[in-house]
Every structure is written in C-alpha cells, then in structure tokens.
Amino acid sequence: MTVIYFVRHAHSHFTADEYNRPLSDKGFEDRDRVTNLFKNKIIHTIYSSPYNRAVQTVEGIAQEHKLQINTIDSLKERILSTETILDFDAAIRQVWSHPNFAFEGGESNEIAMQxxxxxxxxxxxAHPNDNIVIGTHGNVMALLMQYFDPKYDFSFWKKLSMPDVYQLTFQHLVLRDVQRIWQE
Incomplete structure (x- = not known):
C-alpha cells in the first residue's frame, strides 16, 4: 500500500501573487501543529505545489524527517481566471457545477483534475509502499479525490479547513481508504 498525506496549506493572506503568498501568523502557528501531527509517522518523501504557502506548510515535516521538498508545478492550485473575479463564491460554484467550464485564462475542473x-x-x-506527504491546495486536492470518488465535490471542498490533512491509502492506483487526520 502507498499512503498519500494531502496537506492543504495553512491560512495565508490573499495577494494576487499566487507563487509567493506567504502564510499568515495563524498559518505559521498551524504549520507547527501540522508538523507535530507527523512527528511519529514514517515519511519517505515530500512533494508540494510550488506556491510558497503550500511549501511553508510542509517545511516543518521536511525538517523533522530530514527530507527535501520536491516541488512540482502541476500540483499548484487551479487557475480560476486571469481576469478579476468580482464574486468568488459564484465563480467557484459555476466551475464546480459545470466541470468543463472555464473562465477567461482559467482552468475547468476537468483540466485542473487531469x-x-x-x-x-x-x-x-514511483513510490510503491511508501508514505508520502503532498503540500497542496483545497481545489486541486478535492479534484484529485473526486477523480477516485465523486462524493468529494463542491460541498466537500467548502468544508475543508486551512490547514487540513487527509490520509489516502492506495493499492497500486486503486484508492482503498480515506481518513481525515487533522483535528481543528
């Protein structure tokens, strides 16, 4: 079995600079709680979105386990639009309601999922039987989980916290179990 720990990034203050947006003070406090959650777990490797807030959220785990963080661009958050979105809630509902719809310069759910x-x-x-941490984001994490089970939908995404941690157990490429291990 391969165990994937999706670690949704901790709180950050919104800026238009997706790549460099840092964690907030609360985000750094929660990052320490995330690190403690993994202290007694065996972790073989760590991957992350290249976005700063995702990397910062898993940095403590990397330090604790003396591992490098491998950033992969395709793990970044979905691009909603390159244009200004005036009503984020309405826009996000629209892309979740219509999986092939994309705003100007953005990604549909289908494209982001693929x-x-x-x-x-x-x-x-590449890591059969390993325990892997992936620093991620709410939309892309929910879309990845939805690929394996449609119950991970818009309402699931809305309930996610910052940070949040889910443990997914795979037998080869078949999802066998999902558990939320983050305690708010």
Missing amino acids: RAITTLQNIIL
Whole structure:
C-alpha cells in the first residue's frame, strides 16, 4: 500500500501573487501543529505545489524527517481566471457545477483534475509502499479525490479547513481508504 498525506496549506493572506503568498501568523502557528501531527509517522518523501504557502506548510515535516521538498508545478492550485473575479463564491460554484467550464485564462475542473491526476499517479507508481506527504491546495486536492470518488465535490471542498490533512491509502492506483487526520 502507498499512503498519500494531502496537506492543504495553512491560512495565508490573499495577494494576487499566487507563487509567493506567504502564510499568515495563524498559518505559521498551524504549520507547527501540522508538523507535530507527523512527528511519529514514517515519511519517505515530500512533494508540494510550488506556491510558497503550500511549501511553508510542509517545511516543518521536511525538517523533522530530514527530507527535501520536491516541488512540482502541476500540483499548484487551479487557475480560476486571469481576469478579476468580482464574486468568488459564484465563480467557484459555476466551475464546480459545470466541470468543463472555464473562465477567461482559467482552468475547468476537468483540466485542473487531469493536470494534477497524472502527477499523482506518477508519484504513487514511483513510490510503491511508501508514505508520502503532498503540500497542496483545497481545489486541486478535492479534484484529485473526486477523480477516485465523486462524493468529494463542491460541498466537500467548502468544508475543508486551512490547514487540513487527509490520509489516502492506495493499492497500486486503486484508492482503498480515506481518513481525515487533522483535528481543528
């Protein structure tokens, strides 16, 4: 079995600079709690979105286990639009309601899912029987989980916290179990 720990990034203050947006003070506090969650777990490797907030959230795990963080661009958060979105809630509902719809310069759910699922499958195949941490984001994490089970939908995404941690157990490329291990 391969165990994937999806670690959704901790709280960050919104800026338009997706790549460099750092964690907030609360985010750094929660990052320490995330690190403690993994202290007694065996972790073989760590991957992350290249976005700073995702990397910062898993840095403590990497330090604790003396591992490098491998950033992969295809694990970044979905691009909603390159244009200004005035009503984020309405926009996000629209892309979840219509999986093939994309705003100007953005990614549909289908496109974002396909981008990230190929990477996840390659990670699983490259690390059979390993325990892997992946620093990620809410939308892309929910889309990856939805690929394996449609119950991980818009309402699931809405309930995610920052941070959040889910343990997914795979037998080869078949999802066998999902557990939320983060305690708010």
